[in-house]
Amino acid sequence: MTFEPEQLGQSSQELASKLRELRKRVGLSGVRLAARCNMSQSKVSRIENGKVRPSLVDVEQILRALDAPPSMVEEVSSLARLANTEWRNLRELRRKGLGTRQAELKALEASSTHLRYFLLSMVTGLLATPEYVRASLAHSPADTSKAVAGKLERQAVLYDPSKRFTFILTEQAVRWPVVSSLALAEQIDRLSSLTYLPNVHIGLIPMGTATPKTPLNTFTVYDASLATIETSAGLLVLRDERDVRSYLEEFSGYEGCALFEEEARAKLAEWSAICRS
Numbered sequence: 290m291t292f293e294p295e296q297l298g299q300s301s302q303e304l305a306s307k308l309r310e311l312r313k314r315v316g317l318s319g320v321r322l323a324a325r326c327n328m329s330q331s332k333v334s335r336i337e338n339g340k341v342r343p344s345l346v347d348v349e350q351i352l353r354a355l356d357a358p359p360s361m362v363e364e365v366s367s368l369a370r371l372a373n374t375e376w377r378n379l380r381e382l383r384r385k386g387l388g389t390r391q392a393e394l395k396a397l398e399a400s401s402t403h404l405r406y407f408l409l410s411m412v413t414g415l416l417a418t419p420e421y422v423r424a425s426l427a428h429s430p431a432d433t434s435k436a437v438a439g440k441l442e443r444q445a446v447l448y449d450p451s452k453r454f455t456f457i458l459t460e461q462a463v464r465w466p467v468v469s470s471l472a473l474a475e476q477i478d479r480l481s482s483l484t485y486l487p488n489v490h491i492g493l494i495p496m497g498t499a500t501p502k503t504p505l506n507t508f509t510v511y512d513a514s515l516a517t518i519e520t521s522a523g524l525l526v527l528r529d530e531r532d533v534r535s536y537l538e539e540f541s542g543y544e545g546c547a548l549f550e551e552e553a554r555a556k557l558a559e560w561s562a563i564c565r566s
Contacts, residue, residue, distance in 0.1 A: 304368040305339035308351060311365070312337070315355050325354035345369050345529045370529070378523035391439025398446045401511040403453045405540050408462040409507045412476060414440035415447060416456065416483060416491075421476045424468045450488055457492045457543045459504070464560055474564035481557040484550065492547030493556050501542035510536050 312322055319337070323330040328350070335341035348369040352362050398404065406413055414422055422440045426433040447454060463477060484491045494500065507519040516536040518525040527533055548556055
């Protein structure tokens with residue numbers, strides 16, 4: 290499938306119309322289609338009206354139930370992939386404002402139970418000191434005051450016992466000189482202190498550790514429903530369950546070779562001492 294990045298996430302209504310049109314062409318009612326797909330009739334109706342974004346598995350079930358021709362299967366499957374994948378370039382994120390982005394992240398965190406972060410090159414805002422947060426946004430040409438405040442405000446979610454957080458950081462992410470050496474030591478000490486929170490699990494992958502895959506990007510997985518991948522050009526949002534599952538599996542591989550608890554705290558103390566020296 291060939292597409293332009295700007296097309297991603299913009300085909301939900303077109304997908305809904307195609308599925309509704311195909312069902313009517315075959316002559317099936319929504320009730321009969323739902324029975325064939327082992328879905329509720331209300332779900333079929335919401336899909337066809339664009340009120341629910343169907344997964345690729347949902348779409349495949351519907352296409353099989355309708356005995357769709359190969360050409361239609363290819364077309365509709367392509368639309369489903371586009372609808373479940375969203376691209377946000379840096380221009381769009383800056384146009385909306387960094388403060389708006391913090392509000393979006395806060396809402397995602399509020400609606401999720403288990404949040405998993407793989408951090409390749411920097412410490413995420415949830416774990417950052419105020420000085421680190423300000424330095425991480427210093428390159429932005431826009432006013433960052435609201436974004437800084439939003440990042441710091443979001444940290445309160447770490448103390449919500451109903452949520453679970455797992456952070457995997459590479460040594461590069463922990464030690465990259467975003468701030469001065471002394472400020473970096475303070476940042477590393479904060480990471481160590483957060484390892485004592487019962488619902489926060491911080492794992493470290495020191496340089497030289499063999500990993501199942503070679504990591505290419507920072508990514509976050511919210512429960513098993515959504516994954517975001519950060520690149521230097523923007524943000525990729527994946528909603529299809531198979532795409533999300535692949536990132537869960539990748540995360541699990543890194544988690545299996547990371548240092549936690551006392552081992553992690555010992556390594557953080559070592560890196561903090563190097564900064565202070």
